[in-house]
Amino acid sequence: MLRVKNLSKSFNGFVILKNINFEVERGEVIGIFGPNGSGKSTLLKCIAGLEKPDCGKIILMDRNITDLKPWEVVDAGVVYAFQIPRPFKSMSFLENVATPLMRFHDRDKALKLAWDILSKFELEDLANRKAEKLSQGETKLLEILRAYATNPNIMLLDEPFASLDMENALRLKSKLKIMKEEGQSMIITTHRRKIISDLAVRFYKLEGGSIHAEG
Numbered sequence: 504m505l506r507v508k509n510l511s512k513s514f515n516g517f518v519i520l521k522n523i524n525f526e527v528e529r530g531e532v533i534g535i536f537g538p539n540g541s542g543k544s545t546l547l548k549c550i551a552g553l554e555k556p557d558c559g560k561i562i563l564m565d566r567n568i569t570d571l572k573p574w575e576v577v578d579a580g581v582v583y584a585f586q587i588p589r590p591f592k593s594m595s596f597l598e599n600v601a602t603p604l605m606r607f608h609d610r611d612k613a614l615k616l617a618w619d620i621l622s623k624f625e626l627e628d629l630a631n632r633k634a635e636k637l638s639q640g641e642t643k644l645l646e647i648l649r650a651y652a653t654n655p656n657i658m659l660l661d662e663p664f665a666s667l668d669m670e671n672a673l674r675l676k677s678k679l680k681i682m683k684e685e686g687q688s689m690i691i692t693t694h695r696r697k698i699i700s701d702l703a704v705r706f707y708k709l710e711g712g713s714i715h716a717e718g
């Protein structure tokens with residue numbers, strides 16, 4: 504469904520990604536792991552249109568999305584959840600999840616759909632909490648639910664478990680498992696492979712700018 508072909512990216516003459524090739528099929532959860540600075544965020548940002556690759560192509564369902572603007576990539580159904588979440592702080596959890604839906608629905612309908620999502624993930628008790636009052640783990644859930652709300656073709660999750668304690672990491676993982684069981688495609692980056700060993704179906708290691716499939 505998503506194909507990355509011969510993608511390379513340098514910053515100031517330093518090669519960060521060289522000739523990256525991989526594919527994600529519909530419904531697959533792919534794990535990409537590598538140490539800090541190995542280029543995980545850069546790779547996801549290139550896919551999301553937030554960085555421009557020096558060369559190579561990103562193909563989504565036979566469509567070349569390489570040179571699209573970030574919002575056009577979102578419209579194509581590729582959503583990037585930031586490592587550091589950026590909620591609307593003065594809005595509630597529910598309103599934050601509803602916001603991306605307001606492009607397609609009136610406010611009441613968007614709030615209703617957002618409520619349905621919170622129910623599905625058993626997060627109703629957070630609905631009316633202002634984003635600025637959420638814990639780090641709750642803010643992370645919010646960022647990911649906001650990405651999920653638009654029913655994307657693929658979600659790009661950049662180190663979703665980084666900086667979460669075990670309890671919050673397990674809670675987030677249980678939500679991601681529900682999404683996976685629904686057939687939601689995802690790419691998840693991590694510097695700790697173990698945490699996604701039972702979530703991803705395939706793994707790639709990013710090292711020295713190159714990507715390798717791992718068992």
Ligand SMILES: Nc1ncnc2c1ncn2[C@@H]1O[C@H](COP(=O)(O)OP(=O)(O)O)[C@@H](O)[C@H]1O
Nearest residue numbers: 514515519537538539540541542543544545546
């Ligand atoms: N916009 C940028 N300008 C210059 N260098 C960058 C930029 N973004 C990332 N880098 C560098 O690219 C390398 C890979 O960064 P990153 O993709 O964030 O790695 P990771 O997410 O695996 O920690 C790092 O050395 C980082 O400093």
Ligand SMILES: [Mg+2]
Nearest residue numbers: 543544586662
């Ligand atoms: Mg990163």
